[in-house]
Amino acid sequence: MTELEDLVVRLREFAAVREWDQFHTPKNLAMALAGEVGELLAELQWLTPEEAERVMHDPEAAARVRSELADVTIYLTRLADVLGVDLIAAAHVKLDEGERRYDAATYRGSIRKAPPIT
Amino acid sequence: MTELEDLVVRLREFAAVREWDQFHTPKNLAMALAGEVGELLAELQWLTPEEAERVMHDPEAAARVRSELADVTIYLTRLADVLGVDLIAAAHVKLDEGERRYDAATYRGSIRKAPPIT
Amino acid sequence: MTELEDLVVRLREFAAVREWDQFHTPKNLAMALAGEVGELLAELQWLTPEEAERVMHDPEAAARVRSELADVTIYLTRLADVLGVDLIAAAHVKLDEGERRYDAATYRGSIRKAPPIT
């Protein structure tokens, strides 16, 4: 098992022993994911770009950011498991597409002109 | 290298060859992450809970959901790399906490009473 | 002044006396808006659809939902003011479009087939 599969299995068991599968529906988990991303944004929202670059240098802020990133990871992993999606494989498929679409010469230094893939 | 590290490295190179590191600041990537989560929610928002449970049975909807999950994974992975956070390790730390806090006997079948960890 | 303009002015003064205009940039306010929407989702995420319909019958949950809706309103209003956008007028323009696009006969009872306006 890879390390991500390990996490998937641990989350599955965490939910099962608490009989939380009934709450872990696709819609509920997607909402929980968005909620955690909101908490992550809240950690960064009032920082200047420069302060945000250094946020991990402050131990307390770093712990909060790490904790929010963990929550996002947990709900994303759990949602993907419930839907039967392999996140890493899906990401590589998307990057294959991205590499064809955003050829380096055309898009060098210019992210904003790039039309969305989806 | 684990499979997640592989993805981290591929994303790093994807950004480097396009000179997109300048755009990949913590705040910008957090916004992009939230944007992609929004697109994921949009795929599920009007479905009934039952329809959402079966969303992956419809090939076209499944492809869209997989694509949005991929985008969320990509920006989450990239943001964590820029911040120097190991997502899997952070998730396990959070789950250690969760296991202490939400003991199975007390919280069985009842997710809503659980006070938030963070 | 309409009641929304009243709120706009109060928010402007609230920020001015605290010298918070420096933080109220478009990107920061958009992040704060997303953060508050995340907190709103968190109030509803584990409820069944039926429980969510009745959420305002529980005084404590109702107070939390009202508070989160207020926060969303505050940041949306403030962001629109900073950008110089009249939210109500913009919403009516969008609805004019929506009425043309989603003619009642075609889309009756079927929200999911409707192609997005934007």
Add this chain to the structure above:
Amino acid sequence: MTELEDLVVRLREFAAVREWDQFHTPKNLAMALAGEVGELLAELQWLTPEEAERVMHDPEAAARVRSELADVTIYLTRLADVLGVDLIAAAHVKLDEGERRYDAATYRGSIRKAPPIT
């Protein structure tokens, strides 16, 4: 009727003639709101702070931002109506609290130290 009530009524009718009330549940509307906020973030995410300050000077970008702000307003207004919440009144209650909590002398020029109201 105030202008916001006008919008509430128009949205109610828009949904009624299309028989969309069945889709306009609190959870679905909250998801739609988050989805639209995600689209708004996407308009700003790769801009520098300075570019974002000037985003309304570019007619095409301005039209997109205005359109996303309109969508956010529409779903927020509709969700509040379904829940029976007066957004403007709720925002003023929250601001009463904010004025007591963040006294101008203590928090002048320093948004980040402020503990959250909720």
